[in-house]
Amino acid sequence: MEEKYLHYTPQDFKSDQEVRWCPGCGDHAILSSVQKALPEVSKVLKYNLERYVFVSGIGCSSRFPYYVDTFGFHGIHGRASAIATGVKVANPTLSVWQITGDGDALAIGGNHFIHAVRRNIDTNILLFNNQIYGLTKGQYSPTSPLGKITKTSPFGTVEHPFRPGELVIGAQGKFFARSLDIDVKLTSELMIEAAKHDGTSVVEILQNCVIFNDGAYDYITDREHREDRVITLRHGEKMVFGKNRDKGLILSGLSLKVVTIGQGGFSMDDILVHDAYNPNPGVHMMLANMEFPEYPVALGVIRNVKDSTYDDNVRDQVLEVMKDAKIKCVDDLLNSGETWDV
Amino acid sequence: MDKQKNVQELDEVVVRFSGDSGDGMQLTGTLFADASALFGNGVNTFPDYPSEIRAPQGTVGGVSGFQVHLGNQKVNTPGDYCDVLVAMNPAALKANAKWVKKGGMIIVDADQFNEKGYQRAGYKTIDAVTELNLQDFKIINAPITTLTKESLKESGLDNKSIVRSKNMFALGMVYYIFDRPLNFTEKYYETKFKKKPEIIEANKKVLRDGYNYAGNIHAIPNTYTIKPADARVKGKYRTINGNTATAWGLIAAAEKANLPLFCGSYPITPATDVLIELAKRKDLGVKTLQAEDEIAGVCTAIGAAFAGNFAVTSTSGPGLSLKSEALGLAVMTELPMVIVNVQRGGPSTGLPTKTEQSDLNQALYGRNGEAPMVVIAASTPSNCFDFAFQAGKIAMEHMTPVILLTDGFIANGSEPWRIPSMKDYPAINPPIVPENTENFMPYARDEKRLARGWAFPGKKGIAHRVGGLEKDFIKGSVSHDPMNHQRMTDIREAKVQRVKEFIPEQEVYGDKEGDLLVVGWGGTQGHLLTAVQEMRAAGKSVSLCHFNYINPLPRNTRDIFTRFKNIVVCELNMGQFVNYLRINFQDFNYHQFNKVQGLPFTVVELVDRFNKILEGK
Ligand SMILES: Cc1ncc(C[n+]2csc(CCOP(=O)(O)OP(=O)(O)O)c2C)c(N)n1
Ligand code: SF4
C-alpha cells in the first residue's frame, strides 16, 4: 500500500496551466487555500491524489479545475451540481469537489444546486460569491443586493437577492460554512471540515471581483473594522467577536441579539455557545442570515449535521437487493417471468 | 354448450378491446394476447390509451383501447382495422367504430347503453346503430354487467369488485369465439392473486361464465380458430414490449462491457417505462437517478460516464430539447453515453401518448456548433433490445454519445420474442486507459476507430481535465488555435463516420433491383414490410429497404438506391429522413409518403400509395 497521502505538499496540486484570472482577483487566494488544504485532507482522510475530482460549471471561478493537478471536469453553465452528482454516484470512492459561482449555482443552476443539497450527495461545493457575473463582464447576479447598479441594471436592480446559506438550509442542507477569500487560513480550515463531512458540504466564499464589483465586501474585509463586523463561529465555543472580544450573541425572544459583555447586565454566561451539530436548523438559519450593520457576518462552520447520504443510500440499496436476488445476470433476466417453449 | 356451431379456420384476426379507462382493457387485451402467444400464434399488440389518467367516466376522452393481431404466421403489425370490437360502453363504441372492418363483429355491454351512457358519450340520440351507421355490422348485445353480477352473486365479493370483473366476462366471450384455451389465463390469476383465493375463484368463474354464455347464444353462430404458427424457430419465447427491451438491451451492454450501468432520467410519456424497468434492476447493480429535470438527467449521465460507468439517459422529444446543450458537451468531451429518445407527437407537448417520427432532425442536428453524433433507430418492439445493445457497444468502443430513437408505437407495442442467449452477443471492449500509462494524452486516438482513451478518475497516474472548451488535438488542454479547431471539428465528424466500417451492410427485403424501393426507418417497419409483402404476393416489383443505422448510413446505401426505378421514403413526419437522404445522395429522385396524425401507417394506405407510384401517378 502506497501511503502517498501522507506526503503531499501544495505543489503537488498545482497544474502546469497558466492561471488566467485578473491580477488581484479573489479567486487566486481561494486557489491557494485549496492547494494548501488538500495535503491536509489527504492526510486526514487517507486520500491519494487520484481520488480527487474537481467539477465546475462556467464562469471565472469555474476555470478552477484547470489549475489543480487532479482529475477535472469543466462543465457547462449551471450544471456542475448535476455532473458532480453523476461522478459521485458512479464512483462513490472519489472525493468530489464542485467549484461554482453565484450565477452558476444560484441562477442557471439553482434547480440542480438545491436538489444536490436536498439529496445530500457527498460532494463539497465551493460557492465563489462575488455578487456579480464576472466572466460575462459585470451583470447583476442573484446575490447582488437590491438596488445594485450594474451593466444590466443601470438604474439599480429591483429584485431581492438570495442568501446562499438560507437557501442551503431551506433545502435541508446539512453543512454550511462561510469564509472570506483573503482569509486563506480560515478557508483552508473550512475545506478540511467540508471534506470530513459526509454529505453535501456547501462553503460560501465571499470573493472580490476587482474588475466588476470591486470592494463589495470592503465593509467586512478592511483591517480596521473586520473584527467588529464578522464573527468566526467554532463549534462548542461562545459566540464572541470584536476587537476586544467583548461582543457576543444572545437569544432575545425569537431573535439573535448583539450585546456587549459587561454592559446592560450581560455577562459571558449569557452568550450563546455555537452548536453546529444541532439538527434543528433554527439558530443556524439565523446565524447564516446575519447581515451588517445589525449583526456581524458569520464565518466558519455554521451548520454541520450528520445524516445519511444519497450515494451511501444508493450503494446500500443495491447491495440489499442483490443479497437475495434471484436474477443474477442478463440471461436470468431474459428468462424471468412468463415464458414458453416452441 | 352448443357444439353444433361451425368452426372456421382463419389465417389471421384482429381484435380490439375498448372501454372506459377504469374498465381494465389493457389487462384484458394483454391476457388475450398472451394466451394466444402461448397457444403458438403470431401476435402483435398495440395499446391506445388517453393521456388523461382519469378522464370523466363514460366520455370519449376517457376511452382506452388495446388491439391484438393474431396469425398462423408471424404478424408484423397490430393490424389496421379489427374483425372484432369489444366496446364496454357507448363512448368506446363511438371512439372505435371507425376501426372495425365492414361487416365485422361488435360486442357491446348492453347494460351501459342507457340514456346516461349515451349522454355522457355525447350522442345526439339513444340509438348508436343508426347514429354511427352500424347497420352492416354484426352487433352482439350482451348484458355483460348484469351477467357478471349474476355470476358472482355468491362470491362474497363487494359490489364494486364484482362490477370490476366484467372485463373478464367479455374476455371469456372472446375466448369462446376464437377457441382459445382458458388455462393460461387461469394460471395468471393464480400467480397474480396468490394471497387472495376468493379473487382467483371469482375471476375463473366469470371468465368461464362469459365463455359459456357466448357458446349458448344464437347470435354467435360461428367460432374461429387460428392455428399455431409452424414456421417458428424453436426455442424459449416470451412477450416483450419496446421499452422493456430497450432497458434490458442497455443492461446487456453494461454486462458485456463489465461496467456498472448508470441511468439519469426524468419521467416523460412514453419513455418513462425505460426508467421504471431499469429502476427494478438493482439486483443487477443498475443505478438509476430520477433527476430534477432532463438537463440534470443527461448531466448526471455525463458525470457518470466521466467516472467510468456505462451511462444512459432516457427521454421523449421535449426532454431531448432540454438535453441539447449537454449533448454538445458529451460530443466535446468524447465520452460514451446512450440517449434513448422515445418519440411522440410534437412540437411542444404535442400528442404525448401518440406516435410520430418527428425528432429525427433534432437527433441529427439539434445542437449548437458542429456536433455530430451517432443516431440509431430500433424498428420493432423486440429489436429495441438489439439496438439498445448496439448503441451501447458503439458508444463505448467509439467513445461517442449515441442517440437511440424508438417511438411510442414500438415502445408500447409488444410481440412474442425468442429469448436470446447472452453468449451469442459480442464482447464490448471500451478503450479503457490503464493506470500509470506513461505519457498519457487525453485526446490521443486509436487509428482504427479514432476513439480517444477512457481514463477513469481514481486511477493512478492519468489525472487530466476535460470540458466544453475546445481541446488541443492531443493534449486535451484548452486551445483557441484556429487550425486546431478545424482539425478537431474534422476529426469529431470523421470519428462518427468511421462507425460505418463497424456496422453491417444495409439489407433489402425482396429483389435487389426492381420498379419500386420502399424506404423507411424506425418503428414503421412492420407496416412497410406487410405492405411490401402484400404487393409482392400480387406480383409487383417492390422491395423494402428499412434503415436502423441513420448516422452514419450503411456503406452500401447508394448502391442499393441505384438499382431501383423509383424510391419512396415513408415516414411519420413531414419528410425529415427523405431530406437527409437528399443531402447525402443528391442524385436520386425521391417520392415521399408522410403522415402526422399520431397514428401508425395503415397497410391499406401504403399499398394504395405504392400502386399509384407504380402506375406513374
Ligand atoms: C447556457 C449559457 N448561458 C449563458 C452563458 C454565459 N455566462 C457564462 S458565465 C456567466 C455568469 C457567470 O457568473 P458566475 O457564475 O457568478 O461566475 P463568475 O464569473 O462571477 O465567477 C454567464 C451568464 C453560458 N456560458 N452558457
Ligand atoms: S472578472 Fe472578476 S471574477 Fe473574473 S477573474 Fe477578473 S476579477 Fe476575478
Ligand SMILES: [Mg+2]
Ligand atoms: Mg459571480
